[in-house]
Amino acid sequence: MSPDTIPLVQQSWTQVAAIAPQAAALFYQNLFTADPSLKPLFKGNMEAQGAKLMQMIGAAVGKLDDLGTLAPILQGLGKRHAGYGVQDAHYDTVGGALLQTLDQGLGAGFTPAVKAAWSEVYGVMAQVMKDAAKAP
Ligand code: HEM
Numbered sequence: 001m002s003p004d005t006i007p008l009v010q011q012s013w014t015q016v017a018a019i020a021p022q023a024a025a026l027f028y029q030n031l032f033t034a035d036p037s038l039k040p041l042f043k044g045n046m047e048a049q050g051a052k053l054m055q056m057i058g059a060a061v062g063k064l065d066d067l068g069t070l071a072p073i074l075q076g077l078g079k080r081h082a083g084y085g086v087q088d089a090h091y092d093t094v095g096g097a098l099l100q101t102l103d104q105g106l107g108a109g110f111t112p113a114v115k116a117a118w119s120e121v122y123g124v125m126a127q128v129m130k131d132a133a134k135a136p
Pocket residue numbers: 038041042043044045049052053056057077080081084086087090091092094122125126129
């Protein structure tokens with residue numbers, strides 16, 4: 001990860017975390033517009049689900065400089081996601097919806113550098129989750 005990535009992601013996340021419920025709602029709106037076929041995978045209360053998602057992204061963002069702690073958390077998350085019916089290709093759709101949400105939430109703060117930093121961080125998180133889902 002490039003040295004600027006972690007501070008850029010952590011700083012921009014504080015702005016999104018301040019509007020977490022709205023950001024979560026926007027995220028699911030973006031996700032289901034991109035791929036309505038993902039809707040049936042989500043069976044629980046969407047507000048509670050949104051809160052869990054924001055909490056997990058926040059926790060991950062806070063631990064980017066401690067990958068030894070973060071990796072096993074993401075591995076467990078990736079394995080559970082396989083059980084929710086999540087497939088590899090869905091990670092790209094979710095990544096796109098996340099970047100779109102950050103763009104909407106950060107406005108002018110969503111600079112090319114912030115976008116690149118989030119793409120890198122999401123890519124790493126998604127890869128760890130996908131690999132764990134395939135591991136025995
Ligand atoms: C970095 C990527 C992701 C993060 C941080 C994340 C986070 C979470 C969290 C924290 C939960 C709560 C349950 C648990 O902890 O096991 C959850 C559930 C779930 N996630 Fe994700 N997720 C990610 C990617 C995805 C992707 C790619 C999909 C595909 C559509 C997805 C679909 C779901 C579904 C269907 C549930 C269960 C919902 C339910 O039971 O109603 N997630 N996710």
